[in-house]
Amino acid sequence: xxxxxxxxxxxxxxxxxxxxxxxxxxxxxxxxxxxxxxxxxxxxxxxxxxxxxxxxxxxxxxxxxxxxxxxxxxxxxxxxxxxxxxxxxxxxxxxxxxxxxxxxxxxxxxxxxxxxxxxxxxxxxxxxxxxxxxxxxxxxxxxxxxxxxxxxxxxxxxxxxxxxxxxxxxxxxxxxxxxxxxxxxxxxxxxxxxxxxxxxxxxxxxxxxxxxxxxxxxxxxxxxxxxxxxxxxxxxxxxxxxxxxxxxxxxxxxxxxxxxxxxxxxxxxxxxxxxxxxxx
Amino acid sequence: xxxxxxxxxxxxxxxxxxxxxxxxxxxxxxxxxxxxxxxxxxxxxxxxxxxxxxxxxxxxxxxxxxxxxxxxxxxxxxxxxxxxxxxxxxxxxxxxxxxxxxxxxxxxxxxxxxxxxxxxxxxxxxxxxxxxxxxxxxxxxxxxxxxxxxxxxxxxxx
Numbered sequence: 148x149x150x151x152x153x154x155x156x157x158x159x160x161x162x163x164x165x166x167x168x169x170x171x172x173x174x175x176x177x178x179x180x181x182x183x184x185x186x187x188x189x190x191x192x193x194x195x196x197x198x199x200x201x202x203x204x205x206x207x208x209x210x211x212x213x214x215x216x217x218x219x220x221x222x223x224x225x226x227x228x229x230x231x232x233x234x235x236x237x238x239x240x241x242x243x244x245x246x247x248x249x250x251x252x253x254x255x256x257x258x259x260x261x262x263x264x265x266x267x268x269x270x271x272x273x274x275x276x277x278x279x280x281x282x283x284x285x286x287x288x289x290x291x292x293x294x295x296x297x298x299x300x301x302x303x304x305x306x307x308x309x310x311x312x313x314x315x316x317x318x319x320x321x322x323x324x325x326x327x328x329x330x331x332x333x334x335x336x337x338x339x340x341x342x343x344x345x346x347x348x349x350x351x352x353x354x355x356x357x358x359x360x361x362x363x364x365x366x367x368x369x370x371x372x373x374x375x376x377x378x379x380x381x382x383x384x385x386x387x388x389x390x391x392x393x394x395x396x397x398x399x400x401x402x403x404x405x406x407x408x409x410x411x412x413x414x415x416x417x418x419x420x421x422x423x424x425x426x427x
Numbered sequence: 428x429x430x431x432x433x434x435x436x437x438x439x440x441x442x443x444x445x446x447x448x449x450x451x452x453x454x455x456x457x458x459x460x461x462x463x464x465x466x467x468x469x470x471x472x473x474x475x476x477x478x479x480x481x482x483x484x485x486x487x488x489x490x491x492x493x494x495x496x497x498x499x500x501x502x503x504x505x506x507x508x509x510x511x512x513x514x515x516x517x518x519x520x521x522x523x524x525x526x527x528x529x530x531x532x533x534x535x536x537x538x539x540x541x542x543x544x545x546x547x548x549x550x551x552x553x554x555x556x557x558x559x560x561x562x563x564x565x566x567x568x569x570x571x572x573x574x575x576x577x578x579x580x581x582x583x584x585x
Contacts, residue, residue, distance in 0.1 A: 150485050
């Protein structure tokens, strides 16, 4: 499969926010020794090169579908990016110290697109609620029927431009009428109807999950129907997410995972080695 | 440039709301319109030959502009020096509009900016930082002071 390298390189060099950067040791793909590389995280892309000032990238890792795990290794401060499907790889890394290790793990765990999508959907809802004022109680009884939103123009940020649209415009995420998503009065709006959310394999694999039928409409012609492979969430596969609680739940799961990692580190002795034998 | 190809191919197989057969024309002069199964997954646009399992290619939908060319056609223009342009022909005006919408909204950078916008606005309206409840107020990626403007100051030309 081809990838448009120019686009990728350009994105890395462009003046877009860097979420994290620093040196990490990466286990070689051909040679098995660890090599020191400069990593730059932007969004769900982890770029790497030899040195910070280098213009040429050695490579990029797309952080979708993987979990971040501590790994048992001769190397200290080791962690890995794991794709759980057969035939897919594991990238092994080692950080320079404990602090760097923890920070990289935490950051990489939340770098995927879905995390941001869910958080954004939450924020959209919170924004709508804030616009309506404190007197309005959002109905929580049936989470799958969103409160009726009469769409008034007042107070709305600019509608979505349908012609010249830069990907960098922070407009309110409602579509203009030209896009076929006209939001007239009486139109039910909810996070699952929002095209920003991409259904994850985790959700699609569980048909018992109640969802707005809109999400699974056959509007998309020639949709490639394949067996949902192992989940995006990997270790969090057991979490069935409901729209309104999705981000909160996922965030809690991340928190638990991090607490687990922290307590695991706590059992290790000061020299980083686990004290398996009590020598006292 | 190395990249995790197998994992990306696996990503291309994830279910997507946006998958359709469109006419696609590449960025090079003289490239002709070809029928492709185009699929949007996260911030990548994969394109397949119809009935093939493995995509021919993947486009990262960051640092690009999406433009309507005419009622049925839209293009994705990358903001590099060459301003490489990929064109897509749809079956209907409605479909065209929906694709434009979806592609713009799929960009990570676009989503991030929207999030920062909402964060700021909610704070203005309620006096509270909505990210505090998640304990992520301090995360680098959501900072307002990141040099990002809340208004759409960034233009396509850099």
